[in-house]
Amino acid sequence: MADDAAAERQTSGLEGIDRLIHEPARLSIMARLYVVEEADWLFLHHETGLSFGNLASHLTRLESAGYVESAKTFIDRKPHTVVRITEFGRGAFERYRLAIRTMIDAREL
């Protein structure tokens, strides 16, 4: 019973948390895109350790939510895609970060 109550407290604290960002792989991508102005897939692959397939699937979800945007550019005359966080995504990440910190602080009290 005590374990059930503890579990209930933990899940109830997640109300108001953006589930799209809360997923570890997407959080990792969003945090890195928050820091950089723009980055390509290879950089994100190196930084997050995600496979290209995983990266594609998570970036598609973030893009469809309007959190990130992609743009085709050319480097050394070869086309490649760079990804940026949108203002909407930046705001969502900041709200998510605030919500998680508030929750951690509340639990540490």
Next chain:
Amino acid sequence: MTGVTRTTKEELDTGRLERRMLPYYTQDGLWDLFVGACAIAWGVLLRIDGMSFVGVVCGVAAALAMLLRQRITYPRVGYARFRSAGASRGVIAGLVGFGAACILVVLSSRTALAGVIRPYFPVWMGLAIGALIAVAGRAFNVRRFYLHGALIFLAGVAHQWGGVPLWLAVTVAGAIIVAVGMVVLVRFLRDNPKMDMEIHG
């Protein structure tokens, strides 16, 4: 909070995450090679009395470093542009301009400060350029740039109190920096095989 791992905490602390990611800019050793090449050019141009070309040579070295980044770095570890890097570059460029203006104003004056600086000009110059390199090291979180800065300062000291010709002291400092850059570059090439960016988006 059991759900928040150490990795997640780092991702929430974007300042710390950024400090950890910033060495991306210098992990290939190309900026070490650029700094070393500029120092060697400075030394050689001092020797042949062609200091008016130092700006051109440094500009060509910077353009070459950026071209090599496109050929060497991006296909291996990807491309990223940091939000803070632009600001840091602006601060460094501002410091260079401000420092150069101060030196010109002070040296052309007849003040007591000019009297202090003029006899020890190579030391002050080494200190100013060395400090600038150290500031760049601090901005991009790369400690070996402190060593590069110290080497440039020591070149000025070696000339002032060691009797070593300035051109030789600066060229040797530049050669050491280039050697460090080469080691970093070789390690980078060994640890990061080339990947095809077109395949991966």
